[in-house]
Amino acid sequence: MLQIEQEEISRLQDRYVLRAKAVNICRFFIYVFLFFYATRLHLEFLLVLLFCVTLSVASHVELKNSILGRRLYFISLLLDVSCVAFFLFETKGILSPLMMFQPMYAVFFTLSSPNSILILPPLLLVPIATFVALQTGAHVDGVVIEYIFLYFIACASGIFLTHHVLGKEEAQSRKIFELEKKTQALLVLEERNRLSRDIHDGIGASLSGLIMQAEYLLLLSKGHDVIEKEVKELKLSAEEAIEEIRRCVQMMRDDFDLVTQIQNMCYHFEIRQKIPVQVKIIGVPPKLPHEEQLMIFRIMQEALTNVSKHAHASHVCVTLFFSHGGYRVTIQDNGSGFQVGENKKFHYGLTGMRERAQKIGAHMNIVSKINVGTTISLEFGD
Numbered sequence: 001m002l003q004i005e006q007e008e009i010s011r012l013q014d015r016y017v018l019r020a021k022a023v024n025i026c027r028f029f030i031y032v033f034l035f036f037y038a039t040r041l042h043l044e045f046l047l048v049l050l051f052c053v054t055l056s057v058a059s060h061v062e063l064k065n066s067i068l069g070r071r072l073y074f075i076s077l078l079l080d081v082s083c084v085a086f087f088l089f090e091t092k093g094i095l096s097p098l099m100m101f102q103p104m105y106a107v108f109f110t111l112s113s114p115n116s117i118l119i120l121p122p123l124l125l126v127p128i129a130t131f132v133a134l135q136t137g138a139h140v141d142g143v144v145i146e147y148i149f150l151y152f153i154a155c156a157s158g159i160f161l162t163h164h165v166l167g168k169e170e171a172q173s174r175k176i177f178e179l180e181k182k183t184q185a186l187l188v189l190e191e192r193n194r195l196s197r198d199i200h201d202g203i204g205a206s207l208s209g210l211i212m213q214a215e216y217l218l219l220l221s222k223g224h225d226v227i228e229k230e231v232k233e234l235k236l237s238a239e240e241a242i243e244e245i246r247r248c249v250q251m252m253r254d255d256f257d258l259v260t261q262i263q264n265m266c267y268h269f270e271i272r273q274k275i276p277v278q279v280k281i282i283g284v285p286p287k288l289p290h291e292e293q294l295m296i297f298r299i300m301q302e303a304l305t306n307v308s309k310h311a312h313a314s315h316v317c318v319t320l321f322f323s324h325g326g327y328r329v330t331i332q333d334n335g336s337g338f339q340v341g342e343n344k345k346f347h348y349g350l351t352g353m354r355e356r357a358q359k360i361g362a363h364m365n366i367v368s369k370i371n372v373g374t375t376i377s378l379e380f381g382d
Contacts, residue, residue, distance in 0.1 A: 013179065017063050019111045020073055024060050026108070027080065030101055031056075034087065037098070041090055052076070052083045077112065079122045081105055085128050093133030094147045096127070098159065102126065103154035111164040119159065126151050203245055210238045236272050243268060258293040259285050262300060264317055273308045276315050283322035295356045296329060296378065299364070302353050303331045303376050311335025311374060326381015334373040340366050 038045040059072035105122035202313040214235035221227040266277040313335030357364040
């Protein structure tokens with residue numbers, strides 16, 4: 001999910017940069033026109049224009065910077081509108097040819113932001129230009145009213161068309177993006193199914209053949225206790241490997257059931273290690289995400305592995321408690337225990353268990369006493 005959100009953010013940023021670059025090209029031609037216009041006016045007009053150009057170039061360079069680039073770009077657009085307004089005070093106001101840039105900047109602001117309030121600066125040029133025209137002696141006659149109406153129509157048409165086209169474009173882009181996500185999900189599912197079939201039919205078949213050979217060797221090794229014991233170990237290892245393959249296939253096919261797999265794991269652990277395992281299930285198991293189920297299973301698997309390697313226990317109790325607000329998984333043994341917090345070199349089992357617990361947002365607690373036993377609990381929610 002995080003990867004999909006990141007792709008969407010990247011897509012929106014690329015779209016913004018593309019539009020801003022197109023706007024900046026148009027602004028370049030506006031600057032050229034204003035430059036020749038400013039040379040006929042006072043020096044301060046040229047300085048103001050040069051400052052606008054400098055900020056515009058800086059914003060263009062920083063466009064890919066999602067925060068600084070956007071702020072500089074918007075400020076440069078505001079400065080452009082202010083520059084045009086400044087020029088209007090030395091010209092004929094609404095009757096000035098510079099007013100042709102007003103609908104263009106309205107479109108520029110519309111392209112830059114979907115927020116309607118941010119389109120206000122270029123719209124203010126019309127009343128400002130009208131005020132300037134009246135201050136220069138123009139009368140509110142039919143010509144001025146026609147110009148006001150003309151720029152109103154031009155702005156409204158430009159903003160409406162831009163919003164309409166951008167809305168259609170965004171809707172189509174989102175449809176394409178959704179189709180791409182669905183296609184990727186289908187491809188991943190198809191690949192997972194293919195891998196699960198290959199694993200089941202290839203490695204699974206080989207291990208099944210190994211088990212059959214081990215059973216035949218058991219018949220031949222009657223009376224040879226040492227050989228018979230080793231062959232039994234070989235057979236149990238192959239059966240555990242097949243069980244692990246089945247779990248992997250179930251995970252690939254989204255058919256993994258946590259409770260069933262824990263029961264199977266405890267059953268095989270009891271047969272192989274000759275240590276009784278009591279399994280308690282309290283409450284109704286909730287529908288957990290497959291990744292979370294796998295993490296819980298791997299934590300318990302590592303805990304049982306530690307029991308077999310280090311605990312020297314004679315009994316293990318596994319408790320799964322489910323409630324509406326969460327769950328609690330506990331593994332308790334009556335083994336030799338250990339000193340909690342003691343970090344042994346090249347022993348990463350407990351560290352891996354804690355990392356898995358953190359990944360699913362669960363809390364893992366370890367209580368151990370020497371010659372008494374160890375209790376490992378995994379809790380999530382209430």
